[in-house]
Amino acid sequence: MKFTVQKEYLVKAVQDVMKAVSSRTTIPILTGIKIVVTQEGMILTGSDSDISIESFIPSTLDDQHILEVQQTGSIVLNAKYFGEIVKKLPSDFVEIESDQNFVTKIKSGKTEFSLNGFDAEEFPLLPQIEEHETFRISADLLKFMIRQTVFAVSTSETRPILTGVNWKIENGDLTCIATDSHRLALREAKIEMDSMDNNFKVSVVIPGKSLNELSKILDDNDEKVEIVLTEHQALFKTKHILFFTRLLEGNYPDTTKLIPNECKTELTVDTKTLLQAIDRASLLARDGRNNVVHLETVDQSIVNISSYSPEIGKVVDEIICKELKGEELKISFSAKYVMDALKAIESPEIYIQFTGVMRPFLIRTANDTKTLQLILPVRTY
Known part of the structure; x- marks a missing residue:
């Protein structure tokens, strides 16, 4: 694998996927970022047991050449060190090359690092989600709704279901509810549905931690975020980001009586x-x-x-x-x-x-x- 990429795009992508990397994992490869390079672009992936984030850097964006690929391939590099390295590199361009022993050279200007990597084949696959029902909401409104509710989730694990935000969809409305049993925050908004089925209803509980990390990645603009909710997973899709999170199991309490x-x-x-x-x-x-x-x-x-x-x-x-x-x-x-x-x-x-x-x-x-x-x-x- 050998390629050259603009530093600012690489730094942004690395910072985004690192939000899913846990330093406390017992699986060594999950302390790393998976990098896959094709002629179309570069995919970076970070994952732990709860969140998986995938960021895509296209070869060309708005007629600007971002990535030049000499040899396609894949590698997993330690997230902590790779993240610090790319952030502090001196030049606007970064050249990365790895050999068959997964030793990776990172060059920028007169600076050269060498990092030992892992085989990308050992990195867990992302969740497979069947996209039956999808809906869309603007990124800035989604960030706003998260900010207005997530602070009220419980920080105690005695009732794990309360550490998440209850998302309910009914009649084309999304209602987000968070409570720690001492306070409650509620926010409603209209959503754009792919389906014309007005009877579509769903109620899931998304971990507050996941929503906090999602909010940090989203841009403050009116670009649409596509959202897929399944029985065990939620997927948030933007132009260049896939954000997966597991859902909390159990029944969220009926808060309407409160x-x-x-x-x-x-x-x-x-x-x-x-x-x-x-x-x-x-x-x-x-x-x-x-x-x-x-x-x-x-x-x-x-x-x-x-x-x-x-x-x-x-x-x-x-x-x-x-x-x-x-x-x-x-x-x-x-x-x-x-x-x-x-x-x-x-x-x-x-x-x-x-x-x-x-x-x-x-x-x-x-x-x-x-x-x-x-x-x-x-x-x-």
Whole structure:
């Protein structure tokens, strides 16, 4: 195998596939990146037990010559060292050549490395997915939906199903739901279906870790991502990337019963103002019990955000609401959970619906039914 490739394309492809490479694997070849070179282009693959990522570098892109192949072939190179090497090479072009003993020379400018490789035939094959039903969504919207939900997955393995995000498709709508049993994040969006079958329904649970890695790879543009969901795997396809992830097994809990239909107290407030007030209140609450802060309505337009620590002191912050109606309220909650929710919504103004001191409350944006954050209060009073 012998070829020359533009460094910037190689570095980007290596960084993408490395997100699937685990340093803790017990299978030595999975610490490597598989490289396959043909006259059409170069395919790089990284994989662990959960995620597999394949990146394609075409020989020519937009009339620009990226890859010149003198001899086709394949090799597996240690991901950690290969990744560091290509990133630090001095020239804009990289020449790579491997012999029959899998010894690989990497040249750039006056610099030359030699790496011992593995036989690519020993690298596991990617999952075989039958593409019965596919749908599409723009990359920037998909990144946005991941960002608005994945932070709420559970980090505890006691209920593994909650470490993933529930993706449900029905009537041409994709609903993403994440919960750790103390909070819930929900985001809906329209999707483009290949099938004209409006009865198509599916419900899968995608690991939060996989979605975080996918989000890092996706570009912020309106190019469509093609998605295939099967019983055990999900596949995300972009122009030059294939991203495979296993699905979590088990039934995701029915979260519809958690979302209250009634409302006793409502307030509309500037998001940044509330976020900063909770952040200040949490300064004294961090070392205390569960980082709890308190919200109390004062009159028809004012709420107080406060926290109290017997060892440290007390803080009270007054906020003027744009609108406040309903019953008087005194409620306590995790500062972290509410701040996470406010950051995820990314709206200048938010609307909060309270249903009682010990009932879940909802954070929404005005006139938006597609985004919802639910948080359980903490009993302190």
